[in-house]
Amino acid sequence: MRQAVFDYIKKKYKVFPEYPLKKYKGNAVFRHEENRKWFALVMKVQRNKLGLSGTEYVDVVNLKIDDMIFLDILMKDTGIIPVYHMNKQHWITVILDGTVKKERVFELIGMSFMTTASADNKEKIRPPKEWIIPANPKFFDIEHVFDKEDEIEWKQDSGIRAGDTVFMYAAAPVSAILYKCKVTETDIPYAYEDKYPTITALMKIKFQKRYRSARFTSGVLREEYGIYTVRAPRGIPGSLSAALRR
Numbered sequence: 164m165r166q167a168v169f170d171y172i173k174k175k176y177k178v179f180p181e182y183p184l185k186k187y188k189g190n191a192v193f194r195h196e197e198n199r200k201w202f203a204l205v206m207k208v209q210r211n212k213l214g215l216s217g218t219e220y221v222d223v224v225n226l227k228i229d230d231m232i233f234l235d236i237l238m239k240d241t242g243i244i245p246v247y248h249m250n251k252q253h254w255i256t257v258i259l260d261g262t263v264k265k266e267r268v269f270e271l272i273g274m275s276f277m278t279t280a281s282a283d284n285k286e287k288i289r290p291p292k293e294w295i296i297p298a299n300p301k302f303f304d305i306e307h308v309f310d311k312e313d314e315i316e317w318k319q320d321s322g323i324r325a326g327d328t329v330f331m332y333a334a335a336p337v338s339a340i341l342y343k344c345k346v347t348e349t350d351i352p353y354a355y356e357d358k359y360p361t362i363t364a365l366m367k368i369k370f371q372k373r374y375r376s377a378r379f380t381s382g383v384l385r386e387e388y389g390i391y392t393v394r395a396p397r398g399i400p401g402s403l404s405a406a407l408r409r
Contacts, residue, residue: 164222164259164260164261164265164268165205165222165259167265168203168205168224168259168268168272169191169205171269171272172193172203172272175269175273176193176276178193178194178195178196179193180192180193180205181193181194187206189206189207190204190205190206190207191204191205191206192204193205195276195279195280195281195284197280197281197283197284198279198280198281198284200279200280201227201279202226202227202272202275202276202278202279202280203224203225203226203272203275203276204224204225204249205222205223205224205225205259206222206223206224206225206247207220207221207222207223208220208221208223208247209221212247213244213247213256213258214244215258221258221259221260222258222259222260223247223256223257223258223259224256224257224259224268224272225246225247225249225254225255225256225257226254226255226257226271226272226274226275227253227254227275227278227279228253228254228255228271228274228275228278229253229278231252234253234255237255237271238255240263241262241263242257242258242260242262242263243255243256243257243258243263244256244258255271257271276288277289286322286324287324289324291324291326291327291328292322292323292324292327292328292398293327293328293329293330293398293399293404293407294323294327294328294329294330294396294397294398294399295329295330295331295332295340295390295393295396295397295398295399296317296320296323296329296330296331296332296393296396297332297334297393297394297395297396298331298332298333298334298341299334300333300334300335300336300337301334305331305333305337305341306333306337306341308342309342309370309373313369313370314347314367314368314369314370315367315368316351316365316366316367316368317365317366317367317368318362318365318366319349319350319351319364319365319366320395320396322396323346323349323366323396324346324349325346325347325348325349325366326345326346327345327346328343328344328345328346328371329343329344329345329346329368329396330342330343330344330379330399330407331344332393333376334393337376338380338381339374339376339377339378339379339380339381340374340378340379340384340407341373341374341376342370342371342372342373342374343371343372343373343374343407344368344369344370344371345368345369345371346366346367346368347367347368347369348366348367349364349366349367350364350366351364351365351366351367352364352365353365374407379403379406379407384403387402387403388400388402388403390403
């Protein structure tokens with residue numbers, strides 16, 4: 164299991180083990196390249212020092228979990244215990260003897276990697292998001308924008324990345340979500356400045372679905388989902404996400 168962890172981190176994150184603890188030469192540290200923070204520490208520890216029966220050595224990995232509620236839940240799982248020799252408020256120890264399935268270990272490594280990443284890197288490696296983005300019928304023929312082609316260039320706003328989903332909200336007089344699109348490319352250089360807001364970059368969005376203009380109106384968004392305005396890109400609540408997928 165120890166070697167499986169090493170191989171997974173190398174393949175997934177392109178990170179190699181370091182051995183900075185001279186007193187414990189077998190303890191391997193894995194760090195982020197950009198901020199040098201640890202996201203995993205693999206050690207050999209005697210079982211009795213972990214509160215387990217026996218004195219033989221066992222491989223463990225220490226991982227950081229910032230979500231305190233989730234951390235408490237993890238403590239109920241066999242093979243996951245309060246961290247050994249680190250901050251018990253934020254770290255856990257996972258025993259690498261097969262008690263915790265390999266896939267679960269990898270999942271927890273991913274959580275630790277995300278928790279300890281820099282803000283810039285977190286944004287790069289985050290999972291895809293769903294957004295509502297505004298479209299003004301005064302400037303775009305939004306109701307016919309996909310009549311001739313299913314992929315177009317659109318104003319890109321900060322935070323939107325390739326792989327995200329955008330739901331295009333047409334402002335008054337339409338006042339409703341009209342389209343679901345997938346973001347296929349971002350950071351396309353562009354320079355535009357006029358009465359309309361300055362545009363410095365474009366993204367490509369690919370048409371996936373059209374909604375009836377009477378379905379997700381401004382009134383429905385306000386009364387059922389608590390969305391009162393769509394003046395800029397914004398995330399959406401889970402209930403709306405589920406309704407838009409149906």
